[in-house]
Amino acid sequence: MKHWQELEETQPTVARVLQNSVIRKRLAHAYLFEGGRGTGKRAAAFLLAKAFLCEQTEAANPCLTCRECRRAESGNHPDMHVIHPDGATIKVEQIRQLKKEFSMRGMESQKKVYVVEEADKMSVGAANSLLKFLEEPEGESLAMLLTTNAYQMLPTILSRAQVMSFAPLSPDRVTRALVEEGYNEKEAGIAAKLTSDLTEAEQFFEEQWISQAREKVIQLIDDLILRPFDSFITLHETVIPFFPERETVQTALDLMMLWYRDVLRVQVGQSDAIVYIDQEEMLSKQAFQLSQGKLGNNLQAVMDAKRRVNANVSPQLVMEQLLLRLQEG
Numbered sequence: 001m002k003h004w005q006e007l008e009e010t011q012p013t014v015a016r017v018l019q020n021s022v023i024r025k026r027l028a029h030a031y032l033f034e035g036g037r038g039t040g041k042r043a044a045a046f047l048l049a050k051a052f053l054c055e056q057t058e059a060a061n062p063c064l065t066c067r068e069c070r071r072a073e074s075g076n077h078p079d080m081h082v083i084h085p086d087g088a089t090i091k092v093e094q095i096r097q098l099k100k101e102f103s104m105r106g107m108e109s110q111k112k113v114y115v116v117e118e119a120d121k122m123s124v125g126a127a128n129s130l131l132k133f134l135e136e137p138e139g140e141s142l143a144m145l146l147t148t149n150a151y152q153m154l155p156t157i158l159s160r161a162q163v164m165s166f167a168p169l170s171p172d173r174v175t176r177a178l179v180e181e182g183y184n185e186k187e188a189g190i191a192a193k194l195t196s197d198l199t200e201a202e203q204f205f206e207e208q209w210i211s212q213a214r215e216k217v218i219q220l221i222d223d224l225i226l227r228p229f230d231s232f233i234t235l236h237e238t239v240i241p242f243f244p245e246r247e248t249v250q251t252a253l254d255l256m257m258l259w260y261r262d263v264l265r266v267q268v269g270q271s272d273a274i275v276y277i278d279q280e281e282m283l284s285k286q287a288f289q290l291s292q293g294k295l296g297n298n299l300q301a302v303m304d305a306k307r308r309v310n311a312n313v314s315p316q317l318v319m320e321q322l323l324l325r326l327q328e329g
Contacts, residue, residue: 240316
């Protein structure tokens with residue numbers, strides 16, 4: 001990411017706030033960028049770092065040609081430091097080393113920048129050490145902490161940094177991003193409806209998981225309509241073994257909900273908005289067979305099942321009872 005205009009496409013509020021702060025030279029000494037993976041936190045942090053270090057910004061955009069920009073762009077700027085978890089956590093020794101670096105005179109200028117990725121993984125000692133650093137910043141410095149779990153950060157750290165929340169990506173944007181990376185469009189659309197986190201969406205494609213998941217859910221719903229007596233066999237022999245854990249059962253229920261919503265879209269003439277784009281013929285048949293009242297009951301049954309799974313009820317029992325409700329209508 002080279003310009004704020006690129007960030008405005010996905011995070012307009014964050015882009016405007018940071019851009020105006022650069023123009024007015026009123027940057028906070030510390031920011032916390034929080035939001036899901038794939039929402040642009042890291043790219044925004046590095047763009048802000050370059051704008052902070054740049055010798056000749058233009059409308060808050062780094063020039064990308066001065067010595068400061070070139071070094072920051074290459075990842076070799078001596079006054080820009082990036083901290084990653086060392087194993088499972090960010091350790092206190094890493095923060096101490098950072099403080100040592102900051103105690104030295106800037107090599108290129110008086111400005112220093114540091115970025116802490118996955119800041120929620122700081123050990124207690126590291127967090128407390130960083131807290132003192134945030135309370136008493138040395139010289140002209142800029143700190144950026146990145147996290148997907150702001151609720152796991154110390155409240156005292158949150159209170160000393162300006163929190164910038166990165167909004168989830170829209171399903172259309174996630175779908176386009178996945179397709180651009182070479183993933184199948186029909187499965188990209190499903191993944192984008194299941195999560196707004198681009199990294200999590202990509203994980204659905206590991207070992208063709210998303211393709212198999214949708215096929216098993218489609219088979220179960222098809223059996224419910226055409227072969228109701230076979231649906232319990234399909235549930236126990238096909239669906240439950242594939243979705244064995246509470247989290248995966250939630251995904252199966254999300255896939256079922258997306259299906260019934262597609263049937264409803266076909267009924268009201270919104271076929272261009274369906275998620276199961278390769279199943280329009282089957283969706284049309286079910287749209288003809290099922291009344292809107294029945295569809296509403298089915299959607300309510302699936303939502304109730306999701307709540308019961310969250311309430312720690314046995315996932316297998318929840319799925320069995322869901323099938324009975326769907327059969328009864």
